[in-house]
Amino acid sequence: MTGMVHIYDAKTNLSKRVDRAAAGEEIIIAKAGKPKAKLVPYRTGKKRRGGQNLLGITYIAEDFDAPLPPEIQQYFE
Numbered sequence: 001m002t003g004m005v006h007i008y009d010a011k012t013n014l015s016k017r018v019d020r021a022a023a024g025e026e027i028i029i030a031k032a033g034k035p036k037a038k039l040v041p042y043r044t045g046k047k048r049r050g051g052q053n054l055l056g057i058t059y060i061a062e063d064f065d066a067p068l069p070p071e072i073q074q075y076f077e
Contacts, residue, residue, distance in 0.1 A: 004028040007036065 003025060010017055010029045017027055017039055027039040067073070 004030050004035070007031045010039075 003020075005013075005017065005027060007029055010027070021027055021039045021041050024041055026041075028035045029037040029039060068076070
């Protein structure tokens, strides 16, 4: 469920709004009737380590920086 609240109400009842967001609700915070921010539940995820893809495999081919074949190179000129 998504709810829209005025910025003053969000400030005044911040603890309640955070609890509702933690329970799964998305809350839109508006100023002068225009949406300005969204309060959403925090999701923890698996941290990625640098230098690895999603499967944890790191591989660079031996010819990674070799010149391209002429028939492909023409498209980059």
